[in-house]
Amino acid sequence: MMDNNEPSTDLLILHSALRDYFATMQVLIKSFIKSGERMDLHQFRVVSRRIHSIAIILGKLTKNDRYLTFGQWVREIVRPSNQLRDIDEAIAYLKCMAMTDDASTDFRKYLLFQRNKQFKKVKKSFNKLVISDQFNKVGSFFENGKNFQLKSDVRHQIAKGREKIQKRATLFNDDPSRERIHELRIEVKRYRYFLEPLGKDQKTIKLCKKIQDYIGLIHDREIQLHLFFSWMKRRFYLSGTTLKHMEKDILKGFSSKQTIENYLAQFEGKIPMEECKMIAQYIVTDRDVVYEEFLLFWESDNVRKSALLN
DSSP states (O other): OOOOSSOOHHHHHHHHHHHHHHHHHHHHHHHHHHHOOHHHHHHHHHHHHHHHHHHHHHHHHHTOHHHHHHHHHHHHHHGGGHHHHHHHHHHHHHHHHTOOSHHHHHHHHHHHHHHHHHHHHHHHHHHHHHHTTHHHHHHGGGGGGGGOOOOSOHHHHHHHHHHHHHHHHHHHHHOOOHHHHHHHHHHHHHHHHHHHHHTOOHHHHHHHHHHHHHHHHHHHHHHHHHHHHHHHHHHTTOOSHHHHHHHHHHHHSOOOHHHHHHHHHTTBTTBOHHHHHHHHHHHHHHHHHHHHHHHHHHTSHHHHTSGGGO
């Protein structure tokens, strides 16, 4: 533990990175309001996640709750965009599938309709934020950053971050469920965002990004499967406890091809069976391919013998 009157170089680097990310976030919000572009939203979300991760670390390093409050405030700003981001990814993925059957066409129309609804909500939320002058009020927080005292060693926080990843890795190895893999991704992402501004251990940063990308794709396919069943529910007026159980089970993740097929079979005569089965199985197959690739990578020496897990 440390109790210095002067902040360390690492602390100033992190504080400056937080301030710069905050300025970038403001630009991206205003750009998205004008453009509505998927990439503007994506970049906004990435920068916001970086802010949240670094704010948590700085709160721990300085024992200053203002950092934690700031990080939580940014997290709340991101929240309204979650569904829009998932829909954007699903639209992009469906385009890659290049299916032209009636079910695929209707599913795409449903996603575009939902996209328009969610975009209006996010735009309204962002406009309200810009008009409220909260950026300037919150931005004044950075003026006193150099006065914050370092209460613990940055190296200690780096070690703790690595320990958290190792703990999540063990839990995932014992139970490779969607919940465990998602928890692993969160810790890896936070650790990467912590290391990047400091310019430390580029090899580990690259490894974290690769793990993050793999798990992110798996997560996207699960969400796209859920969106597809949500479309089926509305398009064909499906209801009942069977469907609710099915949706809940799908959200748990890693439903097998056979499980999905069994679910669909329960709606024989109510849906265009072959078309719906084709779309669902396409998504599940793609997810399984990515998951198998991730497991091979996860078991490789590049990961097992890396500084991240040792």
